[in-house]
Amino acid sequence: MDKTLEGVNMMMTSTDRFKCPPGIKVFNKIADFRQWRRSLLLDKKTLGYVPTMGALHQGHLSLVAAARKRCDHVALTVFVNPAQFAPTEDLGTYPRTLQKDLDLLASLGQGVASAVLVPQVEEMYPAGIELDVTKQKGTFVEVLGISNQLEGTTRPNFFRGVATVVSKFLNIVQPEEVFFGQKDIQQCFVIRDMIRDLHFPTKMHICPTVREESGLALSSRNVYLTPSQKEHALVLSRSLKHMESLYRAGTRDATTLVQAGTKLIQDERKKVQEDGEDWEIKLDYVSINSGKDLSELKGDIPSEDGCVISMAVYVGDTRLIDNLCLDVELAD
Structure with missing residues (x-):
C-alpha cells in the first residue's frame, strides 16, 4: 500500500x-x-x-x-x-x-x-x-x-x-x-x-448551500484560509450574485454573464496584489452549464432548462468552489 x-x-x-x-x-x-x-x-x-x-x-x-x-x-x-x-x-x-x-x-x-x-x-x-x-x-x-x-x-x-x-x-x-x-x-x-x-x-x-453570514459557502477546506484570505474569498459569492442579477434583469447570453463574473474575480486579484499579500487569487474557471445535463452553454440560455453558474477559484493554496442554480429543478 x-x-x-x-x-x-x-x-x-x-x-x-x-x-x-x-x-x-x-x-x-x-x-x-x-x-x-x-x-x-x-x-x-x-x-x-x-x-x-x-x-x-x-x-x-x-x-x-x-x-x-x-x-x-x-x-x-x-x-x-x-x-x-x-x-x-x-x-x-x-x-x-x-x-x-x-x-x-x-x-x-x-x-x-x-x-x-x-x-x-x-x-x-x-x-x-x-x-x-x-x-x-x-x-x-x-x-x-x-x-x-x-x-x-x-x-x-x-x-x-x-x-x-x-x-x-x-x-x-x-x-x-x-x-x-x-x-x-x-x-x-x-x-x-x-x-x-x-x-x-x-x-x-x-x-441548499449553507453559507456564513458573510456569504462564503461553508466548506471543510475553509479552515485553511487566513482571515485576509477569507475576506477576499467573498468574491466568489459576490460574483455569482452579480451574474444572477444580470440574468434576472434579462441578460440570457451565457458568454456575457461569464465575462461579467470573471471581471469581478480579476478585479479582486488586483486588490490582493495592491495590498502586498504574499499569496494570490487565481481563477480556475467560471462556467455556465445546462440545468439539464451540465453541457456548457455559450450563447442563449434555454428557458426550459435553466442553468448552473459555477466557479472554482484558488485563494492562496486553497481551491474553493461555489455555484448558483437558476431556474433549475433539483431533487428536493
Whole structure:
C-alpha cells in the first residue's frame, strides 16, 4: 500500500480512542453496521443517509437535520476516500476531526443522528487502492457524459472516485433516502444519474448551500484560509450574485454573464496584489452549464432548462468552489 494511504489508514484505524456521545452508535466494521441496519428493517423504521468525509460543519448538520425530518433514523459515513484524490492532492493533509464531528452531531440533540460508520480503507477497497489510477485494481463506477466537464477538467478522475465510493455506501447503508448539499452541484448531478442508472432504491435530496453570514459557502477546506484570505474569498459569492442579477434583469447570453463574473474575480486579484499579500487569487474557471445535463452553454440560455453558474477559484493554496442554480429543478 502507498505510504500516504498507510498514514490515512492509521488515522482511521479505530474509534476506541474516541468518546462516543450517548445515543449515537459508532461502527468500524461494515458487518456490525449492517447488523444494526437490519434491526431497523425488522422494526419497520426508515433510514436517511448523509455521506461525508468528516471535518463536519453546519452544512453537514443541516443535511442531518433535513434527513431526520423525513426519516426515523439518520446514519452518516465518515470516510476520506482515496479514490477521489490524485497523487498531487491533499489526501494526507485533509482534516480528520472525528471527535469534534461526533460532538457536533451530539449537539443536534439525542435522537437526531443515530449511527456513524467509520470504515477502514482496506475494507472499502478489498483489492487495494492506489492513487495512480493506472495501477488500480478492482471495481469502479463511472458516470459518463457528466463527469469530465467543470471539476472533471481539473480533476479528471475525481468523479470516478466519488461515484465508486457512494455506490459502495448506498449498497452498505441501504437507506430509503440520501441527502447531499448543493455546494457540490456537479457531484449531485453525477450521483443523481448514478442512482437512476443503477436502479438504487433510494430517493435523493439536494439541499441548499449553507453559507456564513458573510456569504462564503461553508466548506471543510475553509479552515485553511487566513482571515485576509477569507475576506477576499467573498468574491466568489459576490460574483455569482452579480451574474444572477444580470440574468434576472434579462441578460440570457451565457458568454456575457461569464465575462461579467470573471471581471469581478480579476478585479479582486488586483486588490490582493495592491495590498502586498504574499499569496494570490487565481481563477480556475467560471462556467455556465445546462440545468439539464451540465453541457456548457455559450450563447442563449434555454428557458426550459435553466442553468448552473459555477466557479472554482484558488485563494492562496486553497481551491474553493461555489455555484448558483437558476431556474433549475433539483431533487428536493
